[in-house]
Amino acid sequence: MRVFITGVCGFVGSSLAESLMATFSGMEIVGIDNLCRSGSELNRSRLNALSVEVRHGDIRCRSDIETIPAAEWVIDCAALPSVLAGTDGHGSARQLVEHNLIGTLNLLDYCRQHNSGLILLSTSRVYSIRDLCSLPLIAEDGAFRLQSEELQIPHVGPEGLTEQFSTTPPISLYGATKRASEIMAEEFSEAFGFPLRIDRCGVIGGAGQFARPDQGIFSFWVHSFAVRRPLKYIGFGGTGHQVRDVLHPRDLSRLIAAQIKAGDDKSKPRLMHVSGGLTSARSLKQITQWCESRFSSHAIDVDCTPRQFDVPWLVLDSGLAKRAWGWEPTISTENILSEIADHATDNPDWLMTTSG
Template identity: 25%
Template sequence: MAKVLITGTAGFIGFHLAQKLLERGDQVVGLDSVNDYYDIRVKHGRLNITGIDADEIEYGKLIQSAKHDNYRFIQLQLEDDQNLNGLFATEKFDTVINLAAQAGVRYSLENPRAYIDSNIVGFVNILEACRHNEVKHLSYASSSSVYGLNETMPFSIHHNVDHPISLYAASKKSNELMAHTYSHLFGLPTTGLRFFTVYGPWGRPDMALFLFTKAILEGKPINIFNNGEMSRDFTYIDDIVEGVIRVNDNPPKGNPNWSGADPDPGTAKAPYTVYNIGNNSPVKLMDFVRIIEETLDMEAKKNFMPMQAGDVSATYADVQDLVNNLGYKPQTPLEYGVSQFVKWYREFYKV
């Protein structure tokens, strides 16, 4: 039975991942800062589902779940290296899945320092804690945003990603570079997870599906950026979680064929790799809106806007390495995923 630390368990992906690992019997410790970047009721609701009462949360204190004997939760910031090191030294985790981060491309234009604190300082603290406590594998959230100005589609882990166009993307690229360094110097197996537009029940309130659904139900207009000339590789939460679990269970061993004369950006001689986890099926923004309208049986009022700074016009994941190495390919249809989100949204907000 593995002992796993998941950071970001009050967050969207971390919450669903914790549930899945608990179901299969792993010992799980969840960690989250529980900040107010978005509607705190959603974060508290997720925690409550896993047996953590928001009223009992005390910074730096491990709380036992009321629903799962094999789950405990701690409120902690990744920047707090003293308490983080103490947690690692006491718990002796087998693997770590780092999903905690300051999220959002557009917010990085307004509050850049939040990304340095959480995504850079916090991540090096995770690396150091893993290094000094014999963690067998660190998996961590990267992002499709790292592809930046790349135009070759679909995006492949074997493409260079040297031109990010938001600080958020740059912070995720830096995580991959830092992870490679620790894999190379200290033999720490690390895997970066480039997620592509994750959606589903309990999804983030700053994401398009949530914003569009809320606005349509309230009779308010939705903002359509780049005048609708955009596409995204929408990936359902259950597919993301399955991919993360397969990655967690299969630490990289290093690529013996890697050569500095012709360096492969996606692998290394060290125990380091990255994976795209996406649906491998981009959807046009206006088709996405149409599916939401059909699911709600309501028509959206549309406010067409120019492209926002930091955004890219299209994402499209090449998942062949995920298929080849881990035997997995996400494939949940968007219509099903949207219907599951809308069902959750109506129940949670009682609309």
């Protein structure tokens, strides 16, 4: 079987390529990456050693995709994945749309042409920032949590948001490109009949991630802590109580392997959450406490000014994935943090190499 992975040199793309090569005998993986993410070039030799064919190319460019041989499945891991992309001076809004949406359209054409299945990695940032900021929260043990007596909110349960939570704008430019990609993928799959799975992920984290404050926050925090780089709690009263869940890419890979094996099983959901869920969720303050026990204390600055697009609590309920696929994450947050900390200790210059 041949699988085509876009963004194959990225954190998630390279992890999936490695896991899928180990899972399927006779697997052939061809990947494309334009190496625009600092650090992505570091994964090239590792992938070549695994016999993954890595092509330097860009999904915005149709002719780069036209030369890829027919694959049974496409896994789309190429994107500018930051919620600040297009607004923070690193590239324009138009470039963001070209990478994240026009790139997806080119892949949809490829899938239509070859009848390839598509696995689209989407994000929890498709959800309404206004509605997320209106959730009734209380602070407890250094973290925001939902007020349990207030759980009459549409599409929020004790385990987090369900897939029906509001996607009403504002959702950020990044969120908009991913939501638009989801919709276009659903329409192409419906119109042309190729298989589609949309895996809407919360934070994904682990060793080897190219961390920045606006993307890969668990990894960024641990790496910064390890080498005593300045850190600050932004917004939310400067408490660091804001919470996200986290998933290891190997857990994502187990699900994707099952999705590939199931082919076009129409009894399975097309779109669902794939996340670490409530048990994995931690606040910045709690990650700090973990880092203090692993390293030693490190002063955290405070900037109470709210930052655009920030949300206080974003936890995805992945109950649908459990019911449909029998899938649950197996790698704990503590193991994810330990893995990142080991990597940080072995690679003290990591943030400088990969933060561009």
